[in-house]
Amino acid sequence: MVDISRGRVEGLPDWDRCAVMGVVNVTPDSFSDGGQWFDTDLAVKHGIDLVAQGADLVDVGGESTRPGASRVDEAEELRRVVPVVRELASAGVLVSVDTMRASVAEQAVAAGARLVNDVSAGAADPRMIATVADAEVPFVVMHWRGQSRDMNARAVYRDVVGEVVAELREGLERAVAGGIAEERLVVDPGLGFAKHAEHDLDLLAHLDAVRGLGRPVLVAASRKRFLGRVLADGRDAVPPARERDAATAAVTALAAGDGAWAVRVHEVRASADAVRVAHAVGGARRAG
Template sequence: MSTSQGRTGPLGLPEWDRCAVMGVVNVTPDSFSDGGQWFDPELAVKHGLDLVAQGADLVDVGGESTRPGAVRVDEAEELRRVIPVVRELAAAGVLVSVDTMRAGVAERAVTAGAALVNDVSGGLADPAMIPVVAAAGVPFVVMHWRGQSIDMNNRAVYADVLGEVVAELRAGLDRAVAGGVAPERIVIDPGLGFAKTAEHDLTLLAHLRSLRVLGCPLLVAASRKRFLGRVLAADTGGGPPPARERDAATAAVSAIAAREGAWAVRVHEVRASADAVRVARAIESAAMTRTAGTAPAGTGTAQ
C-alpha cells in the first residue's frame, strides 16, 4: 500500500490502497441527517448491508444523536438501539465501528463484534472509556471535542483554530496513550461541526495535512454537515439545502480528503464518496507514475 499521503490505517483493521469509506447507520429517532429513517433495528441492519453493497469498507453504528442541541439518551436505551444492530452486521461479515461516548456501550459492542470504537469525545465524556478500549485492544477514534452537544456552539471560540485543534488533539492522543491505548491503534478526527463555525470547518479542511504532525491516521467526517449547507446557500443566494441534499458536496470533500491523505471518510450516502476516493487514488497513482518518469508516450492526446 502506498503511504505517500500518510494513509496507513490503525493496527487491527485491514489496509486499503486508498482512503477508506465509513458508512453511517444512525439507530436514532432524531438524527439531523435522516430523521430516524433507520431507527428500527431490522431496517438499520438492512441499511448497513446496503451501504457495504454500495462500497462502504466499514459501517459506523450509533444510537445517540450528537447534532447541535441534542439531549443525551440514557445508557440502557443506547444499548437497546445499538447492540442488536452491531451483532447482526458483524455476524454478516461487516466490519463494524461503534459510535458512542459510553464505555459500557463500547465494551458491549466490542463483545458483539465491533472492531473499532469511535468516540466523538475522545474519551472525555466517560472516564472509563480509555481503560475499556485499552483492555479490548481495538482501534480508537479520538475526535476533537469541547463539550456536549447541548451547548457546544457556545464553545466555538478560537484565536487560531488550526493550532488549537492540533494542540487539543495532541492532548487527547497523549491521554489515550497514558491510559494504555497503543499509539498505533489511534485514529484522529478534527471534529468538523463540533464546537466550530462553518469558517472553522473550512479552515481545518484547507489544512488537513497539518494534522499529520500528530502521526496518526486521519478520519474526516464532513457528511451533510451545516457548513456544507452554508457554503451551498451562499452560492445560490437562498437558504441552506436540507441535509439529504448535501451529498454531492460531501463527495467533493471526500475527494479532497482522500488527496490530502485521510485514512477514511465518514459518510451517509456511500456510493458517490466511494467513487470519489477511487478517482482520487487513480489520480494519485498517475501523478506518482509521471514523477517516476514512466508516463506513457502521447499523454497529450485526447481520449
C-alpha cells in the same frame, strides 16, 4: 513525485486508499436521517446495503450528537446499538461503534465491533479509555469541547488549526497514558463540533497539519452545516441535510487527495467513486 502515506491502524485492514465509513444512525432524531433506520431490522439491512454500495466499514450509533441534542439514557442506547452491531458483524460487516459510553463500547465490541468511535475522545466517560485499552481495539480521538447542548458556545478560536491540533495531541497523549496502543489510534478534527463554517473549512484546507500528528486521519464532513452554508443561495437559503451529498462527495475527493485515512459518510456510493478517482489521480502523480 507525490507519496501520501495514510498510515495504518493496528487491528483493521490495511487499505491502499482512503477508506469509506458508512453511517447507520439507529436514532429517531439524527440531523441527517433521523428515524429512517430506527428499527433493528431496517438498520441491519441499511448497513449491508452500504457495504454493497462500497463502504469498507459501517459506523453504528444510537445517540444523536447534532447541535442542541439531549443525551439518550444508557439502557436505551444499548437497546438500539448492540443488536445491530451483532447482526452486522455476524453478516461479515466490519463494524465501528459510535458512542460516548464505555458500557456501550464494551458490549458492542463483545458483539463484534472492531473500532470505537467516540466523539468525546474519552472525555464524556472516565471509563472509556481503560475499557478500549482492555478490549485492544482501535479508537478514534476526535476534537471535542463539550456536549451537543452547548458546544456552539465553545466555538471560539484565535488559531483554529493550531488549537485543534494541540488539543488533539493532548487527546492522543491521554489515550496512550490510559493504555491504548498508539498504533490503534485515529484522529478526527471534529468538523461541526464546537466549530463554525469558517473553522471547518480552515481545518479541511490544512488537513496536512492534522496528519502531522502522525496518526491516520478520519474526516467526517457528511451533510454537515458548513456544507449547507457553502451551498446557500443569494437569499441565504440553506439546503437541507439530504441535499448536501454532492458537496460531501467533493470533500471526500479533497480529503482522499490530501491523505485522509477514511471518510465517514451517509451516502456511500458517490464517496466511494470519489475515492477511486482520487486514488487513480494520486497513482498517476506518483507514476509521473
